[in-house]
Amino acid sequence: MTLAPYAATVLAQAQTWASLPDDELRRRAVQAAGDKHVADLLSLTRAYLTHEGVSGLLTSPRTTEAYTLGVRQFLEYATANAVNLLRPGRRDASSYVAFMLSAGRKPAGVQLKVAAANCLYRALRWAGATEADPFKDVKIPKDRTPGLVKRPPYQEDELADVLDHADVHVKFLLFLTAHAGLRISEALALTWDDVDEASRRVHVRSGKGRKERVVAMSTSLARASRHYRGLYAPGGPDHTDGKRTTPVGHVFRYASPMTARYHLEKAFQAAGVKFRGFHPGRKYAGTRLLQQVKDFGRVAAHLGHESIDTTRRGYAKLATDDLKDDLAGW
Known part of the structure; x- marks a missing residue:
């Protein structure tokens, strides 16, 4: 019988990536990105949040949940539009923003989805899988309507x-x-x-x-x-x-x-x-x-x-x- 690694805690789940040697971490991240393997890329993003995020291990469950949903939606778009995650085109990020706006999503919602996709790319860079930073200069229109x-x-x-x-x-x-x-x-x-x-x-x-x-x-x-x-x-x-x-x-x-x-x-x-x-x-x-x-x-x-x-x-x-x-x- 093969024993599965213990993953009952956030830290234990993150360690399945962080404990890997650099070469193996990079290899697995490259493979996950190349295959657009949703579960692995979500796991990698959560591991990055746990180790390198602003709040680290104390990242709130709601933030993790929001990023998980946002990464999943970006991967759906990337799959449907043949986006190369490791070598994205220079217009892929702006095209994703335009896609969300054309679907009726409000600018504030688009901002949240871009933050999630950006977190995925920070995780891929952390793993050494790519140097790409496609959302670095992407522009999102401001919503001028007051929140009230x-x-x-x-x-x-x-x-x-x-x-x-x-x-x-x-x-x-x-x-x-x-x-x-x-x-x-x-x-x-x-x-x-x-x-x-x-x-x-x-x-x-x-x-x-x-x-x-x-x-x-x-x-x-x-x-x-x-x-x-x-x-x-x-x-x-x-x-x-x-x-x-x-x-x-x-x-x-x-x-x-x-x-x-x-x-x-x-x-x-x-x-x-x-x-x-x-x-x-x-x-x-x-x-x-x-x-x-x-x-x-x-x-x-x-x-x-x-x-x-x-x-x-x-x-x-x-x-x-x-x-x-x-x-x-x-």
């Missing part, structure tokens, strides 16, 4: 209608995204120790870029949190079948954004409100908070943005007549 226009926040009355049709789980999750401004991954990663109703604080330990922050609770969120804790915290009453209702230590009984989406969509549908994802909740938090504090820096800190430009571009804006009261005495 393309993907606006939920409105006050929309959220109120949904809350009227939401169960305890959905109501608490909705307040975490629309009042505390948490990303869905941050909310689902919360443990009971992270939520402090007495001081009205939420400790986010799994923020984007592995940054922690402490977020203030609204009065409504604190109330919803106390109610939720009374029902579902360890030692509390159980209204299901006598089994634990949440994973050990975690606040929510579901850990997957897809499962959370399913439950939220049901509440939105019952309320007659179109569900547009989790981010419009964060945008609601940013927009409403900015209207009150009029300080992009404080709003950026609340949302966990490293730069206030991110907040300004896509998450919050002041009304066009915001200065009228300040100018009234001029």
